[in-house]
Structure formats: structure tokens, C-alpha cells
Amino acid sequence: MNPLLIKLSPIVLFIACGILSCKHVPLSGSSDPALKVVEHLSDSAKMHYTRGHTELAIQYYKRALQHAQNHKLPQHQAQVLLKMAKILPRQDIDVSLSYLDSALRIAKTIHHYQLQSDIYRSIAEIHKQHHNYTAALFALEAHNLLTDSLLDERRNKNLQHLAMKKDALRERVFYILVAAILLGIALALALFFRRTKKLNRELTLAVDVRNKLFSIISHDLRGPAGSLKLAYELLETGAISDEEFPGFFKMLKNQSNTLNETLDSLLIWSRSQLDEIRTVPLKFVLLESIKFNLALLEGQYTIKQLKINISVPIDMEIYADKDQFDFIIRNLLSNAIKFSYAGSAIEVTAERKKDSILLTVTDHGIGISPERQAQFQSGTLETTFGTSGEKGTGLGLRMIKDFVSASGGNISLQSTKGNTQFSLSLPPTPVIKN
Helix, strand or coil: HHHHHHHCCCHHHHHHHHCCCCCCCCCCCCCCCCHCCCCCCHHHHHHHCCCHHHHHHEEEEHHHHHHHEEECCCHHHHHHHHHHHHCCCCCCCCHHHHHHHHHHHHHHHCCCHHHHHHHHHHHHHHHCCCCCCHHHHHHHHHHHHHHHHHHHHHHHHHHHHHHHHHHHHHHHHHHHHHHHHHHHHHHHHHHHHHHHHHHHHHHHHHHHHHHHHHHHHHHHHHHHHHHHHHHHHHHHCCCCCCCCHHHHHHHHHHHHHHHHHHHHHHHHHHHHHCCCCCEEEECCCHHHHHHHHHCHHHHHHHHCCCCCECCCCCCCEEEEHHHHHHHHHHHHHHHHHHHHHCCEEEEEEEEEECCCCCEEEEEEEECCCCHHHHHHHCCCCEEEECCCCCCCCCCCHHHHHEEEEEEECCEEEECCCEEEEEEECCEEEEEEEE
């Protein structure tokens, strides 16, 4: 019996085909010059075989085998032997089996199971061609056993790879969920703190409003109301002589005007703080509004013999809330009158800028100190007195800032002793801020 067939007995075959845990040896790096020579010779052999030059192909394979042996490339030795066995004529069965036997020994030595499987399949084909079915069956069983083992190994590797991917995906999903939860918590906290900050601002504003309201009631309303009460009592008791009556009457009139003005401002301001006032801009002629409000203040500036100089284009129109603008211009003019020296002048000018309309009210009076200018910017103006003892609560200027802001404009103040100018800038188109 052929010596190779003896080796293929079931027991020996089972031992020979038992798959170890070792992995098969991979191909050497193609950058090896010796390997490139072997591959080149093998390719040349394959080309000659396809052209029908079997002998020439075998010569090239033998050269490739010799080169692989000289440079210790066992895997390529086994592969060349396998290729040589496949192209030998059918009558050279012993030579073919001899080549395959040598290739099989090398493949087992390097634990290359895929190469062993290919060799067993070639052995089975050769025995089958020569009707040696028993040997062919043994070789085919070895081939199948190795193939199944390799498939199991690949399947296990794939399962391990899938398990690793699944674990990685599960871990990624976990981290994404954790990140999403943390992000949600962060957003919730941010919204909470933002709302808390807003509520704190609103609470602070409410406290300021309350304090300002009580301050106005206790000082600016109580004082004039108490003076009027005392004046009426004096009149009832006849304590005022005929000579004192004109001056006394003037004082009563001033107190009444102050009380009325303060009550009007307080009412409008309170409504604005409660968001009961909405800005409704419309188009109107600027000069008409200025003249209308000057007419309301005629008594005040006439008594002080003030000259009002107006330099406003007759056809200039603006977009603003009419009621709020009347309040703004009336208070600016009223302040200018209060703090102007008797016999001086007040200038009212307006001009169109590139993207706004600039309105200025200038007086030549006592001026505003740097400290009070800072108070104006912060909205914390306190009670002051004009050049003729007129009382101002500071509430009007605070409301002016609010109304100008609601109209989308801005107001600025420049003041030195003897010269104070309020500059009001309004947009040429309506801007609504509720």
C-alpha cells in the first residue's frame, strides 16, 4: 500500500487533523525580496502552464521551491509543492503524492490548517482519479474535518467579534443615555437658575417700585397735602392778613400744581410697572406735539420769563406712541423750566440722522451734578428743587427712560453748570416692545 495511504488511517487521521488552539501561520510580508522572487517564479510557472507548457511550468516551480528552501520560507515551499502536484500528468501519481506528502508535513509543522485542508483535498482528488476511493475517502474526511474546524474557528471569532461589537454598542448607548440624562439635568438646572434669576430681578424691581412708591407717598405727596391742609386751617382761622394773602395764594397754587403733577406721574408710572401700558406707535407731526405740550406749560415758563426757541422742521414726522411721546416731551420741557434761571432761554431742536431722529432739549440753568447724572443713568433720581423752589420727584425722568426704551430709542444727558441738554433718539420706523 502506498505509504501516504497508511498515514491516512482513521486513528492517525483523527490525530493529524485535531485542531490545536494555535492559529495558522500568516503569509510573510510581501516586502521580503526573497518572497517576491518566489512569487514571481510561481507566477511565471502558472503562465507557462496556462499556455500548455507543463514541463516548463514544473521547472519554474522547482526553481521557486529551491528559492523558498534556501530562504526558509516553509509556507511557500508547501504551496509550491501543492501547485506542482496539481499540474503533474495523471500518470505521475506517485510523484504527485510525494509532493503532497512533503507539503503536508511542512503545513503540519507550521500549524497551517487551511493549507493542510487544501492538501488533503488535492490528495482526495488524485486518489479519486485513480479509483482509489478508500484513500480518497480518508483524505476527504481529513479535509472536511479541517474545514469544519476552520469554519468553527471563524464562526467563534465572528461571534466573539459580534459580542464585542454588541458590548461596545451597549456601552456606547449607556454613555449616550448618561450624557443625555446629564444634559437634560444641566438644561433643567440652567432653565431653573435662569428663571430664578429672572424672578429675583422681578422681585428686586418690585421691591424698588414699592420703596419708590412709599417714598413718593411719604415725602412728595404727604408734604404738599399737609401744606394744603395747614393753609386751609389758616384761612379758616383768619390767620392770614390781606398783605400776606397774594404770596400765600401763590404758594397754594404751586403746592397744588406739584401735587397734581406728582399724582399724574405716579398714576402713569404705576400702570407702566404693572404692564398695563402698551406701546402703540403711529405716525404724527413732531412740531405739533411739541407746541401742544408747551401750551400746557405756558403758565410755568411765563412766570419765569423764559424764552422758548424751537428749531424743528414743520413737516418732520416720527413714529412713536403718541401718549408716551407727549409725556416724554412734556416732562423734558417741565424739567428745563424748573431748573432754568429766570429770563434765560430753552432750545428745542430736531434733525434727521441716518437711521434716527434726534430731538434735543437744552436749558441754561443750575445744571446737574455728576452724581445726579449717574443717578439718572441708574434710574435712582431723588427729589430735587428748581430755581424757584419747584419740587421734582425724579419719577418723570425715570418714566421717560422706560418709555424711550419701549419705543426702541435711547436718551442721553450732558450737563455742566449753566448748560444741560437731554438728547432723545428715536428710530424712523416703529419698534414695539411690550
